[in-house]
Amino acid sequence: MSEQRVFQIQLEGLIRLLAQNLYADPDVFLREMIQNAHDSVTRRAELARDRAEGAPPAPRISVEVDRAAQEIRIADNGCGLTDAEIDAYLSTIGRSGTNELRERIVAADRNRTVELIGQFGIGLLSAFIVADRVSVVTRAAGHEALRWESDGGREYSVRPGHRENIGTTVILHVRPEHTRYLDSVRIKHIVRTYADFIGVPVYVNDDAQPANAVTAPWHRTYAAEHDRFAAHRDLWDRRFADETALHVVVVDEPFSFPDAEAPGGERTGRIRGVLAVTDRHTPDVNARGTVDVYISRMFVGAANRDVLPAWARFMQGVLECNELTPNAARDSVRHNAALVAVRRTLGDLIVRELTQLSENSHRSFTEIMRWHAHHLLAMAVQPEHERFFRAVADLAVLETDQGPMAVGHYLRTAERRSDGVRIIHYITEEASAKQYMLLAGARGVRVFDCTEAFAERFLKKYAETWPERARLNRLDEAGAEALFEPLDAGEAARFTPLERAYAAMFADRSVTARASRFEPAALPAVLTETREGKRRREMDVLAADAAMPAAIRDIVQDFLAEADEPLILHLNAANPIIRKLAARPSLDDEVGRSALQSLYNNALMLLARTLPADAVHTMFTQSSQVIDLMLGLAEQVAQGSYAEPADAVPAPRQATYLSCSVTLPEGEPRSEEIFAAVRSVLEAKPYYWQVLRADSPSADPDLPPDLDAPPAHAALNVAVFAGPRLNQGLVNEVSISQILGQPQLILCDEGHPALPASFADVPQQTVHGLGAVLRKGVRSGLAEHPEVNRVRAYERYLSPSVLAWCAGLEESVGEAVSRRYPTWSEFQEADSADVARAVDIDVALVEAAKSGLRLLAEED
Amino acid sequence: MPRESARRAIDLLIGESSDLNAADRSVQALAVAERAVLAAWRLGDADLLVRALATQASAQRLLGENSAAMVSYIEVVKLAKDPRNADALADPSAVRAIGRPSNSIRPSTGPGSSAATYAD
Numbered sequence: 005m006s007e008q009r010v011f012q013i014q015l016e017g018l019i020r021l022l023a024q025n026l027y028a029d030p031d032v033f034l035r036e037m038i039q040n041a042h043d044s045v046t047r048r049a050e051l052a053r054d055r056a057e058g059a060p061p062a063p064r065i066s067v068e069v070d071r072a073a074q075e076i077r078i079a080d081n082g083c084g085l086t087d088a089e090i091d092a093y094l095s096t097i098g099r100s101g102t103n104e105l106r107e108r109i110v111a112a113d114r115n116r117t118v119e120l121i122g123q124f125g126i127g128l129l130s131a132f133i134v135a136d137r138v139s140v141v142t143r144a145a146g147h148e149a150l151r152w153e154s155d156g157g158r159e160y161s162v163r164p165g166h167r168e169n170i171g172t173t174v175i176l177h178v179r180p181e182h183t184r185y186l187d188s189v190r191i192k193h194i195v196r197t198y199a200d201f202i203g204v205p206v207y208v209n210d211d212a213q214p215a216n217a218v219t220a221p222w223h224r225t226y227a228a229e230h231d232r233f234a235a236h237r238d239l240w241d242r243r244f245a246d247e248t249a250l251h252v253v254v255v256d257e258p259f260s261f262p263d264a265e266a267p268g269g270e271r272t273g274r275i276r277g278v279l280a281v282t283d284r285h286t287p288d289v290n291a292r293g294t295v296d297v298y299i300s301r302m303f304v305g306a307a308n309r310d311v312l313p314a315w316a317r318f319m320q321g322v323l324e325c326n327e328l329t330p331n332a333a334r335d336s337v338r339h340n341a342a343l344v345a346v347r348r349t350l351g352d353l354i355v356r357e358l359t360q361l362s363e364n365s366h367r368s369f370t371e372i373m374r375w376h377a378h379h380l381l382a383m384a385v386q387p388e389h390e391r392f393f394r395a396v397a398d399l400a401v402l403e404t405d406q407g408p409m410a411v412g413h414y415l416r417t418a419e420r421r422s423d424g425v426r427i428i429h430y431i432t433e434e435a436s437a438k439q440y441m442l443l444a445g446a447r448g449v450r451v452f453d454c455t456e457a458f459a460e461r462f463l464k465k466y467a468e469t470w471p472e473r474a475r476l477n478r479l480d481e482a483g484a485e486a487l488f489e490p491l492d493a494g495e496a497a498r499f500t501p502l503e504r505a506y507a508a509m510f511a512d513r514s515v516t517a518r519a520s521r522f523e524p525a526a527l528p529a530v531l532t533e534t535r536e537g538k539r540r541r542e543m544d545v546l547a548a549d550a551a552m553p554a555a556i557r558d559i560v561q562d563f564l565a566e567a568d569e570p571l572i573l574h575l576n577a578a579n580p581i582i583r584k585l586a587a588r589p590s591l592d593d594e595v596g597r598s599a600l601q602s603l604y605n606n607a608l609m610l611l612a613r614t615l616p617a618d619a620v621h622t623m624f625t626q627s628s629q630v631i632d633l634m635l636g637l638a639e640q641v642a643q644g645s646y647a648e649p650a651d652a653v654p655a656p657r658q659a660t661y662l663s664c665s666v667t668l669p670e671g672e673p674r675s676e677e678i679f680a681a682v683r684s685v686l687e688a689k690p691y692y693w694q695v696l697r698a699d700s701p702s703a704d705p706d707l708p709p710d711l712d713a714p715p716a717h718a719a720l721n722v723a724v725f726a727g728p729r730l731n732q733g734l735v736n737e738v739s740i741s742q743i744l745g746q747p748q749l750i751l752c753d754e755g756h757p758a759l760p761a762s763f764a765d766v767p768q769q770t771v772h773g774l775g776a777v778l779r780k781g782v783r784s785g786l787a788e789h790p791e792v793n794r795v796r797a798y799e800r801y802l803s804p805s806v807l808a809w810c811a812g813l814e815e816s817v818g819e820a821v822s823r824r825y826p827t828w829s830e831f832q833e834a835d836s837a838d839v840a841r842a843v844d845i846d847v848a849l850v851e852a853a854k855s856g857l858r859l860l861a862e863e864d
Numbered sequence: 865m866p867r868e869s870a871r872r873a874i875d876l877l878i879g880e881s882s883d884l885n886a887a888d889r890s891v892q893a894l895a896v897a898e899r900a901v902l903a904a905w906r907l908g909d910a911d912l913l914v915r916a917l918a919t920q921a922s923a924q925r926l927l928g929e930n931s932a933a934m935v936s937y938i939e940v941v942k943l944a945k946d947p948r949n950a951d952a953l954a955d956p957s958a959v960r961a962i963g964r965p966s967n968s969i970r971p972s973t974g975p976g977s978s979a980a981t982y983a984d
């Protein structure tokens with residue numbers, strides 16, 4: 005036999021416990037009170053409609069902060085509560101008068117949208133987060149005023165109250181630990197956060213203006229489409245004040261989703277609001293892609309990431325959708341069929357917008373691409389976004405050796421096969437990227453850097469989609485033949501002894517030497533390795549790991565013992581030193597052996613420039629000995645066959661001005677001073693060069709990519725040695741420049757440790773002091789430099805410093821001018837009004853700068 | 865830790881084998897895959913074993929050794945059905961090898977890439 009029993013609830017304290025645990029943020033008590041007030045005025049309007057009465061007074065909510073009485077009072081001119089309603093709704097947790105009303109209305113007329121928010125019947129509890137006692141003074145039409153009171157315990161009291169007009173006032177007796185809420189500024193802030201768009205004005209204390217915006221842009225009507233857009237954009241700009249919208253989308257999308265209870269098994273809904281592509285770059289993939297969500301005019305949560313598709317990390321916005329369901333704490337959105345449909349609908353909208361943008365405004369789209377290439381590529385390669393892919397494929401921007409470049413632009417200028425198909429060269433391995441870019445750059449071949457995820461997948465999809473347009477060639481796999489031109493049989497024979505000498509040196513066949521011809525001619529040898537080779541090297545390391553279980557190690561070693569893919573050492577038949585070595589009667593003497601070893605070492609270093617410091621040191625000691633030996637060797641051979649190093653590195657395009665790249669140790673304040681001195685000397689008379697830091701990013705994030713900007717001719721590399729220690733990275737850079745025969749100048753701070761002996765043939769200048777003294781040192785180093793004196797017939801670079809001297813232009817303005825008009829002549833020829841508009845300054849200032857420059861030119 | 869270096873080594877073997885397959889060098893691919901299978905089996909790692917077997921099977925198939933390929937596939941299916949392996953086989957690459965539908969899109973990049981896993 006069983007009998008039904010009833011739970012005994014210990015209500016004492018339970019209410020407070022619930023209130024304090026349900027809500028993550030105590031601020032929400034005010035949201036709940038305002039929500040109730042809102043529903044109450046809405047209900048009053050409903051009732052008036054039902055009874056065909058005249059319209060009730062204009063809805064209004066007021067919040068009074070009373071420090072003296074330690075009270076917050078929330079008053080509305082809504083419908084009030086009768087005695088029976090007080091018992092049924094106000095005092096019954098989990099029962100919602102509002103929800104029952106909504107259901108009645110919807111049952112009567114399915115097509116009515118009801119602007120009621122409350123649905124759980126628990127919001128009132130949140131008052132006990134901040135209050136130890138809550139009083140409600142209320143008066144319903146045709147009833148006397150009543151006063152309800154509760155301290156969150158089991159009992160509540162109801163007695164006659166005083167209230168003149170119909171409506172309700174909720175009085176919160178604030179607990180001592182929450183008196184911070186007795187501050188009207190704080191209260192206004194909370195009102196704006198949660199109830200900005202509630203549709204009813206909320207007045208705080210005696211303010212004449214409501215604290216909230218009352219309605220959202222999508223709840224207003226507009227005379228013109230343009231106004232509508234402006235209102236939405238304005239909201240976005242204010243909400244995300246520290247970001248910039250690259251493209252704004254006004255959202256007003258219908259959608260439908262399955263709902264078993266709805267007639268036809270489907271319900272429809274609407275998403276309204278504003279989304280924009282933000283300029284926030286997000287290396288952290290979890291950073292953006294968020295929206296502030298409103299449901300039925302009530303703010304539910306900031307930075308929600310469930311509403312947008314996962315790939316849409318570049319979007320940010322504010323949306324309202326009443327078909328979404330909040331959780332009981334009203335701070336996030338339930339995962340249900342409506343949410344899935346919303347996400348899909350927004351995904352479609354974003355793809356549609358971007359597709360259109362790519363068709364109508366290449367410029368804007370390219371700009372977006374520059375910020376968010378990674379996420380856009382990630383989206384484009386997904387099969388369901390085929391249309392987007394096709395629309396944007398040519399505009400997609402990928403990194404190249406010469407900065408970011410659109411695929412379409414690349415193809416227009418790429419090498420073309422006889423059947424019209426263009427070749428896309430790319431690399432995927434980060435470690436060897438620099439080397440391949442160097443080799444390709446010297447040949448005038450551009451290379452896409454696909455070390456970023458999705459870039460390779462994107463190119464592959466491109467080539468699969470349009471095989472008649474493009475063919476891929478991955479340089480760091482097998483495609484390196486494009487860089488290494490085979491020799492004809494007669495010529496090849498001349499290098500056979502050299503190849504054999506290497507074969508003897510690497511008896512384990514881990515390296516195979518092969519002669520070919522490649523650019524730059526100044527580079528004697530490079531190493532390439534296949535992906536397989538790389539894998540083996542990693543396995544070698546793993547097999548040596550003592551922790552590896554022996555049973556597995558056996559298998560790995562067994563595998564490694566078998567045929568190994570050798571590293572290929574490409575010997576450059578165009579390089580004078582290689583030619584001389586090949587011509588030597590014997591390579592088996594000390595000079596020959598050292599030379600071979602050193603060439604190999606340098607090539608290894610170029611392949612992976614992340615070697616431990618001591619390895620670099622050993623290499624350079626040896627390398628410097630060998631360079632000495634080389635010099636001796638060179639003397640034995642006729643002088644005439646030696647090519648001038650500077651000529652051996654051809655400039656790929658006609659350069660219009662000269663530039664100097666300065667390499668300096670990071671985080672060394674003294675080197676910054678020296679750098680500044682180099683700038684002030686080289687950017688001025690008589691040089692007028694461009695001075696760049698070697699580590700500065702090639703792309704300027706503030707400007708759209710101007711792919712056809714006139715190039716600079718890198719005429720000189722300056723290396724700054726300063727600080728207490730010899731910087732190995734810098735030594736490395738100088739040595740590489742040395743090997744490549746690039747003109748360079750070393751500026752060494754007085755008192756800096758001695759430089760490697762192998763740098764003896766690099767022009768050097770010791771500098772000291774500050775200001776004029778420092779500049780003097782720099783100037784004499786440059787004045788004595790043979791290369792600096794050789795190149796003169798170039799245009800003058802228009803540096804921000806020059807613009808500052810001759811026209812007093814601010815640094816930032818000067819930079820903007822210089823970016824657009826890198827040379828004096830371009831600037832002089834440009835229309836002053838255009839310049840003024842482009843950089844947003846007065847035309848008079850542009851004219852002043854021009855005449856200042858003319859004066860300077862006359863002086864020279 | 866010892867497990868990690870062993871896992872990585874086996875992973876490299878599997879990668880090598882599938883690259884060889886792709887380059888039409890299935891004889892070598894098969895030899896490497898057999899080593900990977902043996903190593904994964906010795907390590908007792910279901911996820912790697914499934915992937916190694918699948919690679920072995922495709923090499924066998926490309927070489928026309930269809931019945932051998934069948935045997936390898938059956939091994940894969942047996943492993944997949946064994947409830948003890950459920951956890952180990954949740955990894956997306958194992959899922960691909962088994963052919964169970966997976967709705968996560970993982971960029972085809974190596975370790976250390978900054979790419980996200982896009983799951984929807």
Ligand SMILES: Nc1ncnc2c1ncn2[C@@H]1O[C@H](COP(=O)(O)OP(=O)(O)OP(=O)(O)O)[C@@H](O)[C@H]1O
Pocket residue numbers: 036039040041043044080082083084085093094099100101102103121122123124125126127128129172
């Ligand atoms: N200012 C008010 N004017 C009139 N009735 C009110 C007012 N505040 C509360 N009520 C009544 O008390 C009930 C309970 O309020 P409560 O906030 O706990 O629940 P709710 O608003 O219905 O649902 P939710 O938990 O989603 O907020 C409401 O349904 C409403 O009937």
Ligand SMILES: [Mg+2]
Pocket residue numbers: 036039040122123126127128
């Ligand atoms: Mg409520």
